[in-house]
Amino acid sequence: MGRINRKNLVLLFLGVLVLALLINLPNTSSIYMVRVLNMTMITYLAVLSLYVVFGMAGQSSFAQCGLMGIGAYITANVSTRWGYPPILGMAASMLGTALFAFIIGFALFRLRRFYFSFSTIALMTILNGIFANWTKGTGGPVGMGNLVQFSVGNFIFNTEAKYYYLILGFSIAASIIIWKLFRSPLGRSFMAVRDNETAASCMGVNILLTKNIAFAISGLLCGLAGSLFAFLSGYISATSFALPQSQLYLVVIMIGGSSSPIGALIGSILINLLPEWLRFLKDYMMLIYGVGIMGLMIVLPEGLVGGGKDLYAKLIKWKRSRADAEQGL
Amino acid sequence: MIIQLIVTGISLGVVYGLIGMGMVLIFRAVGIVNFAQGDFLMLGAFICFAFNQKMGMPIWLSFAITAVLIGLSGIVFQYITYWPLRNAQDKAIIVSTLGASIALREMTKLVWGSTPQTIDPLKGGIVKIAGAFLQWQYVIIIIFAALLMSLVYFLLEKTLLGNIMQATAQDKYAASLMGIPIAVAIALTFFISMLITGAGGVMLAPIFFITNTMGVLAGVKAFAAVVIGGFGSVQGAIIGGLLIGLIEVFAGTYISTTYKDTVVFAVLIISLLVRPQGLFGEKIAEKA
Numbered sequence: 001m002g003r004i005n006r007k008n009l010v011l012l013f014l015g016v017l018v019l020a021l022l023i024n025l026p027n028t029s030s031i032y033m034v035r036v037l038n039m040t041m042i043t044y045l046a047v048l049s050l051y052v053v054f055g056m057a058g059q060s061s062f063a064q065c066g067l068m069g070i071g072a073y074i075t076a077n078v079s080t081r082w083g084y085p086p087i088l089g090m091a092a093s094m095l096g097t098a099l100f101a102f103i104i105g106f107a108l109f110r111l112r113r114f115y116f117s118f119s120t121i122a123l124m125t126i127l128n129g130i131f132a133n134w135t136k137g138t139g140g141p142v143g144m145g146n147l148v149q150f151s152v153g154n155f156i157f158n159t160e161a162k163y164y165y166l167i168l169g170f171s172i173a174a175s176i177i178i179w180k181l182f183r184s185p186l187g188r189s190f191m192a193v194r195d196n197e198t199a200a201s202c203m204g205v206n207i208l209l210t211k212n213i214a215f216a217i218s219g220l221l222c223g224l225a226g227s228l229f230a231f232l233s234g235y236i237s238a239t240s241f242a243l244p245q246s247q248l249y250l251v252v253i254m255i256g257g258s259s260s261p262i263g264a265l266i267g268s269i270l271i272n273l274l275p276e277w278l279r280f281l282k283d284y285m286m287l288i289y290g291v292g293i294m295g296l297m298i299v300l301p302e303g304l305v306g307g308g309k310d311l312y313a314k315l316i317k318w319k320r321s322r323a324d325a326e327q328g329l
Numbered sequence: 330m331i332i333q334l335i336v337t338g339i340s341l342g343v344v345y346g347l348i349g350m351g352m353v354l355i356f357r358a359v360g361i362v363n364f365a366q367g368d369f370l371m372l373g374a375f376i377c378f379a380f381n382q383k384m385g386m387p388i389w390l391s392f393a394i395t396a397v398l399i400g401l402s403g404i405v406f407q408y409i410t411y412w413p414l415r416n417a418q419d420k421a422i423i424v425s426t427l428g429a430s431i432a433l434r435e436m437t438k439l440v441w442g443s444t445p446q447t448i449d450p451l452k453g454g455i456v457k458i459a460g461a462f463l464q465w466q467y468v469i470i471i472i473f474a475a476l477l478m479s480l481v482y483f484l485l486e487k488t489l490l491g492n493i494m495q496a497t498a499q500d501k502y503a504a505s506l507m508g509i510p511i512a513v514a515i516a517l518t519f520f521i522s523m524l525i526t527g528a529g530g531v532m533l534a535p536i537f538f539i540t541n542t543m544g545v546l547a548g549v550k551a552f553a554a555v556v557i558g559g560f561g562s563v564q565g566a567i568i569g570g571l572l573i574g575l576i577e578v579f580a581g582t583y584i585s586t587t588y589k590d591t592v593v594f595a596v597l598i599i600s601l602l603v604r605p606q607g608l609f610g611e612k613i614a615e616k617a
Contacts, residue, residue, distance in 0.1 A: 060420065107598070111605050114362060118556045119601050122594040125549060129591035243549065247364070247427050254424040287435040293428030294410060301417035 022168060026161035033276075034160040038232055040272035041167045042225050047252050047264040048178055049221035054250070055258040056187060057214035058194025059109075062246045063120040066127035067219050069241030071097045071226025076144045076236060077137065086150045086231065093227035094220050101219025105212040112197075124243050132238035143237025150231040163232050170228065174221060178261050181217070190214050255296055257303025266304050332461035334578050340467040342574020343474035347529040348551035349558070349566035350478065351522035357498040357561055358518040359411060361422045365430035366526055367548015369406075371541060373399045373527025374448070374534040375437050381448045388449040392531050396524050403523025404516045411515075438541045445538035448531070470532045477525055478567060484521070485563070494518055546590070550577070553597040559607025568608060572596075 026034050046068055053061050071093040079089030108119045131138050138144065150157040150166065157163050181187045189210050192200035201207050230236050248271070256267025278285050300307035348366055355363050376398055380391035410425045451473070452465040485491040496504040497514035505511050530544070537543060551566075554573045558565025576596055581589035600607075 060423075107602060111601055115556070115560075115601060115605055118552060119598055121549060121552065122597045122601075125594045126591050126598075129588060129594075133587040133591075244545070251424050251427055254420060258420075283439055287432055287439060290428050290430070290432030290435055294425050294432065297417075297421050297425040297428065298413045301414060301421035 023165075026164045031160050034164050036272060036276055038160065038163055038167055040268055041171045042229050042232070043249075043252070043272055044171055044265055044268040045174060045221055045225035045228070047249050047256075047268050048174055048261060049218035049225065050249050050253050051258065051261055051264045052178065052181070052190070052221070053214050053218040054253060055260075055263070056182070056190040056194065057211055058191075059211060059214070060114075060117045060250065061120045061215070061218070062117060062243065062250065063123045063127070064218065064222055064249050065241050065243070065246035066124045067097050067101060067222035068226035068229065069127060069131055069236075069238075070100055071223030072230040072236045072241070073131065073138050073144070073226075074223070075227040075230040076147050080144070080147045086148060087152060090150070090224070090227045090231075094223040097223030097226070098216045098220040101222075102212055102216040105215040106208070109208055109211045109215070121243065124246050128238055128242050131241055138238070141238070143235060143239075145235040147230055147234045147236070149234075157231070167228055167232070170224060174224070175261060175265075182261070186210075186213065251293055254303055255293065257305030257307070259302070260305055263303050263305040270304075330461075332459055333463060334582060335575070336458075336461075336463050336467050336471070338575035338578035339571060340470040340474075340574070341577060342554075342571035343471055343478075343567075344529040344533050344570070345547070345551045345554045345573050346567040346570025347474055347477065347525045348547060349555040349570050350481065350563055351526040352551060352555050353561060353563055353566045354481075354518050354522040358494065358515055359415070361411065361419060361426070363522075364423060364426040364548075365406070365410075365433060366522075366551065367544035367546075368430045368433040369399060369403065369523050369526045369544070370530035370533070370547055371539070371544035372402065372433060372437060373530030374539045374543065375441055375446075375541075376527070377531040377534065378441070378446050378448050378539055382446065388451055391448075392451070392528070395531055396528055399527030400520040400524035403519040406523070407516055407519040411519075412512075434541045434544075441541075443541060445540045447538055448534045450535035451532065466532075466535050473532065474529070477528060481521060481525060482563065490517070550593065553593060557597060557600045557607060559610025562607065562609035565607055565609035 025037065029037070046064055049067070050061065050064050053059050053064075074093040074096045075086075075089040077089075078084050078092045079086045104123065108116060108123065111119050132141055134140065150163070157166055189200065189205045192203065192205055193207055193210050193214075197207055200210075226241075229240070252267035252271045253264055254267075255270060256265065257263030275285060275289070278288065281288060296304075302310065348370055351369075352363055352366050355361065355366075373395055377388075377391050377395040380386045380394055381388050384391075386394075406429060410429050411422060414422045414425055450464075450466040451469045454465050455462050456465050456468060457463075458468075485494065493504075493509050494514050494517060496507065496509055497511050498518075501511050504514070529547075533543075533547070550573055551570070554569035555566045556569070557572060558567070558569030573593055573596075577589050577593050580592035584592055
């Protein structure tokens with residue numbers, strides 16, 4: 001635990017305030033808005049998975065949405081088709097997706113830098129092809145509908161608000177775990193690999209295994225996100241897990257800033273809520289959205305968090321120079 | 330049957346090769362991967378549709394106008410997405426081209442709607458070659474794409490303009506010391522790159538329908554072509570494109586229509602694992 005000083009107290013106070021606000025949110029919002037918030041948090045989980053593999057380990061993956069799809073289809077098969085308890089389906093999704101990512105990682109991480117990115121584009125397209133055509137396992141082009149609701153024992157999650165608390169709980173838990181990871185030796189080795197592979201391997205970091213573990217952790221998160229998506233929407237099809245969606249996750253993390261998990265949060269909120277606020281633009285919305293991404297990258301190439309840090313540093317410098325000037329007088 | 334398949338495969342392949350060549354030109358000149366390349370294929374098809382169907386101009390004239398306009402739009406694209414970010418990190422430029430790709434798709438949807446459209450073929454009718462009946466369009470695509478490719482090759486390798494562009498691609502600082510206007514050379518590269526991509530779109534349009542998402546899969550397959558051929562190699566892009574086109578057509582006929590794209594990308598992953606630098610790529614040692 002950190003020392004109790006003024007800064008920590010303010011942070012604690014803010015944290016409690018935000019938590020109270022988040023818990024009260026479903027009571028004050030419409031059902032539609034709660035659905036939007038649920039989707040935002042699922043996006044956040046997916047983007048957080050990208051943060052592990054891209055922000056920490058420096059490997060830009062275009063396959064996150066495909067991994068999410070694997071998670072969703074495992075949940076649908078285990079819980080609905082075979083009738084096991086939903087919580088088992090969720091666990092199977094997380095472990096199965098992580099395992100898939102770990103195994104496929106041994107092949108893909110033999111490739112470096114943007115060659116790896118290309119291979120993930122290929123992986124994404126292959127997965128999408130399988131989702132869309134494998135009628136026995138994924139329902140083929142029709143998709144899978146009438147999925148069971150999530151339940152623990154006799155408690156069934158059958159309203160948007162109940163799902164809100166469920167997903168909120170998972171999001172907070174995932175954020176804490178990733179934050180711990182960020183500070184852990186494993187997280188440090190991810191970042192060492194990102195910054196300089198040669199130097200990292202000289203320090204005794206096993207590069208292939210480290211990247212694989214990062215990909216497996218991101219697979220775990222994707223599996224969770226996909227599973228929650230399947231329970232929440234009750235219907236999944238291949239169109240939900242396509243390459244453009246994966247590209248969007250990369251855009252989200254770059255807009256937020258890939259240097260910290262907060263960037264993932266800000267990016268997901270922006271990308272999901274902005275379309276709601278800009279609804280009056282109607283047909284022009286997506287156009288402005290695309291142009292906005294370009295504009296934001298031009299103004300803030302480091303993302304919102306990076307840009308904010310820059311601004312803060314400049315402010316401090318400006319204050320200091322002012323103070324120096326006054327002392328000089 | 331087999332001849333028809335080969336001709337179809339090659340004609341798809343040369344178009345993938347053209348888009349791939351466009352990507353390679355940009356990659357060599359400025360070192361970034363353009364994720365909006367496929368959307369310029371779509372834009373080219375739509376501009377040609379506007380002149381050919383909406384204004385009723387003959388197809389060849391609309392093709393020529395389209396080629397110039399799409400090249401110019403490439404220069405505009407370059408000034409918006411690449412130029413302000415030329416000193417930023419690569420991933421910022423990639424995201425900016427992703428944004429441009431969304432914007433382009435939405436813009437065409439607003440202007441021309443979302444119903445699939447079509448344009449006149451460059452030459453209609455059927456031709457008989459070696460006992461096989463073929464559509465003229467496929468033959469024309471192969472001839473015209475080959476012409477376009479050799480023209481670009483000639484321009485790059487044999488002319489002063491090509492030397493200027495190559496010098497810029499190799500070392501911008503040294504090139505600027507030689508008195509080469511880098512901005513002009515880069516703009517010219519984007520012009521040529523988008524021109525051949527847009528031409529590919531015009532040639533594909535009579536075969537497939539024109540929709541605002543037609544560039545997505547074509548763009549990804551062009552990526553595959555470029556990676557198989559070796560990133561940064563113009564010959565590699567062409568050979569890779571032909572391979573992808575042939576694999577797609579033959580897999581679609583002999584393996585399964587639904588899984589043909591899956592087969593194409595499985596081939597890509599296998600080729601990356603066996604030969605990561607591609608067919609024509611040079612193995613570059615990792616710098617410390």
